[in-house]
Amino acid sequence: AQRVTQPEKLLSVFKGAPVELKCNYSYSGSPELFWYVQYSRQRLQLLLRHISRESIKGFTADLNKGETSFHLKKPFAQEEDSAMYYCALSGPSGGSNYKLTFGKGTLLTVNP
């Protein structure tokens, strides 16, 4: 069974500090990993996906297959980064494998 674990429900950091949101997964095969963000009173939106290897809003995430992790990092947190962050996985893209399994989310608060 596929599973996504986000061990921290809450994470609080000060502005300018580095931030790392942890995500571990279990999946038999080669999954696609994603990070979604939900700002207050807004819809869920894609932050980044591992296959694109992009850096969005200063965030990066590296897929570590050995540790089955996909931690989200940013070197200098900003107040506007405060949001709920969800890690998610799916099977290889395309077809019925594309349904997402979400972690329980981490609420990030960046203090001034």
Next chain:
Amino acid sequence: GAVVSQHPSWVICKSGTSVKIECRSLDFQATTMFWYRQFPKQSLMLMATSNEGSKATYEQGVEKDKFLINHASLTLSTLTVTSAHPEDSSFYICSASSRVNYEQYFGPGTRLTVT
């Protein structure tokens, strides 16, 4: 681009009645639409996957006779909660998957309260 709307944004209904929620992809054609349920301060739980013109695929534990899904076109899917009960009160979110890159775009959600 890639906007998904849901209607209504919130609804209150009496126990025993049925409620229909619409999910539309406004500016793209969606191969697949997904329906999620989110309890307060919890994650999204996938309820079902629907492909245009075919029957929805429900996740384990989701009653297909209670949560009727119709996906009549490439831009519209509906979720009908039949004979609603207070325990069906929740936040229902849909997403639509682009035919181009299979990325899922999420709707704003519908808050259902059953009294």
